[in-house]
Amino acid sequence: MKRILALCLMLLLAACAACAEEPIIIDMTRGENADFAFAQDAQLLEVFFPQVYGCDAALVRCGEYTMLIDCGGTQWREVKALLDDLNVTSLTYALNSHPDADHIGGFNHVLRDIPAGEFLLGFPEDYPSGDDVRFKVYDALHEMGIPLRQVHSGDTIAFGDARITVYQRTDEQLPRVNNKSVLLMIEYGKRRIFFAGDIQAAAQTLLAGDAAHLDLKTDILKYPHHGYEPLQEDFLDMLSPSLAICTCGQSKTDGLTQMKENGISTLLTGNQQLRLATDGSVWTVERIR
Numbered sequence: 095m096k097r098i099l100a101l102c103l104m105l106l107l108a109a110c111a112a113c114a115e116e117p118i119i120i121d122m123t124r125g126e127n128a129d130f131a132f133a134q135d136a137q138l139l140e141v142f143f144p145q146v147y148g149c150d151a152a153l154v155r156c157g158e159y160t161m162l163i164d165c166g167g168t169q170w171r172e173v174k175a176l177l178d179d180l181n182v183t184s185l186t187y188a189l190n191s192h193p194d195a196d197h198i199g200g201f202n203h204v205l206r207d208i209p210a211g212e213f214l215l216g217f218p219e220d221y222p223s224g225d226d227v228r229f230k231v232y233d234a235l236h237e238m239g240i241p242l243r244q245v246h247s248g249d250t251i252a253f254g255d256a257r258i259t260v261y262q263r264t265d266e267q268l269p270r271v272n273n274k275s276v277l278l279m280i281e282y283g284k285r286r287i288f289f290a291g292d293i294q295a296a297a298q299t300l301l302a303g304d305a306a307h308l309d310l311k312t313d314i315l316k317y318p319h320h321g322y323e324p325l326q327e328d329f330l331d332m333l334s335p336s337l338a339i340c341t342c343g344q345s346k347t348d349g350l351t352q353m354k355e356n357g358i359s360t361l362l363t364g365n366q367q368l369r370l371a372t373d374g375s376v377w378t379v380e381r382i383r
Contacts, residue, residue, distance in 0.1 A: 118285070118313055119337050122380040123361060123368070136373040139256050139282035144169075144176040145383070147343030147364030148320055149196035152289070153177065154280060157254040161187040162210070163278065163289060167199020167227060174204050176367060179383070185210040187251065188240075191291035192275040193217055193224030202234035213242045214251070216262050216276035223271040245276060257281040261310070263297045272319060273297035279310065283374015286311070288333060290318035298329035305332050313377060314339065314370065321349035321360075330356065337379065339363065339370075 120127050132138065142153040149166020151173045162185050165173050188210035190198045201213070217224070219232050219242065235242060245251070251258040261277040268274055275291025288310060293301075298318075301308065305328070314337045318325075321340030325333075330352075338353050343364035353360045361368060367383040 117376065119359075119377040119379060121337075121359065122378060123366070130378060132371070132373050132378075137255060138371045138373055139280070139285075141280075141287060141370040142176060142180065142382075143339060143341070143363045143368040143370075144172045145363060145365065145367050146172050146341055147362070148341070149199075150191070150292075150316075150320070150341050151200070152316065153180070153182070154253075154256075154258075155180075155182075156256040156282065159186045159252075159254045159256070161185065161189055161251075161253065161258075162201075162204070163189050164191055164197040165200035165204055166196045168196075170200025170203045173200060174207070177204070177208055182208060184208060186253075187212050187214055189214040189245075189276065189278075191216065191277075191289070192271050193221065193228035194271065194292070195225040195227045197292070198231055199225070199227045202231045205235065205238060205240060209238060210240055213240050214245050214276075215242060216245060216260075216274070217271075218244060221271075253280075255282065261301075261308075263293075263300050265300060268296050268300075270294065275318070279312070282372055285313055285372040285374055285377055287314040287316065287370070288312040288335070289316040292319040294319060294323060295326055298326040302326060302328040302332050308332075313337065317341075317349060317353075317360075319349075321347050321353075321362075324348045324352040337361070337377075339368065 120130050140155045144151050146169040150164040152163045154161045245260045247262040249260040259279045264274050272292035273296050275293050278289040280287050312333050312335050315335035317338045317340045321342040338360045341363050366381045369380050369382045371378050
């Protein structure tokens with residue numbers, strides 16, 4: 095009897111070890127794991143990053159729902175090219191994390207050809223901080239008849255089988271509009287990706303201070319502020335990502351150095367378009383152009 099119990103325990107431990115070794119993220123950008131494929135009938139959450147640097151943009155798609163998160167001004171053509179390649183002709187939402195030109199300045203160009211059902215923003219239109227191009231964008235959206243809606247921390251955004259939760263620190267003492275960026279936790283099944291806008295040390299410290307009440311642990315981090323600066327260590331511990339996506343055109347920044355030192359894989363969007371996909375159990379990451 096003892097031998098049977100011991101054998102069962104060994105088999106159970108072996109099964110647990112095998113499960114623990116299953117990857118959460120399958121990185122296909124280096125030509126490895128090219129034969130991996132989701133089940134034919136798998137419903138997927140997809141996240142696409144255009145080939146941009148020093149500005150932000152990403153497309154999220156789940157079933158019939160689509161969302162364009164940010165649209166950097168000087169490289170809006172790269173954003174439009176990605177949407178055209180994917181045959182996206184309209185968007186459920188466009189969302190601006192904060193009203194700086196490298197995050198908002200291209201929306202008026204892209205949305206003229208690919209309209210959004212709703213434009214979501216974390217700041218009133220008359221908010222006193224941000225780049226002046228924001229007013230040009232707001233005027234264009236009104237001319238196009240696209241409704242604008244402000245979101246707030248704690249809101250959830252309807253997105254099919256995915257769950258999108260808004261986080262935002264608007265504390266008066268926070269310096270710069272970057273620190274008040276709209277943050278998004280996107281969840282699908284057991285998998286998560288966190289969009290951190292441009293938050294810097296001050297906002298990171300406040301969020302980390304709420305670690306007892308906030309669950310921001312994530313598989314993938316869209317790194318804040320293009321990877322230029324390192325994260326606060328307690329904030330990084332709070333997130334504990336396995337992969338970081340940086341909208342950066344440089345191979346060496348303080349943020350990238352920190353990721354390397356912590357053993358966190360990092361991919362840059364400056365030289366490639368990326369597609370991330372998950373069935374709720376595992377992520378795949380691949381270069382698409």
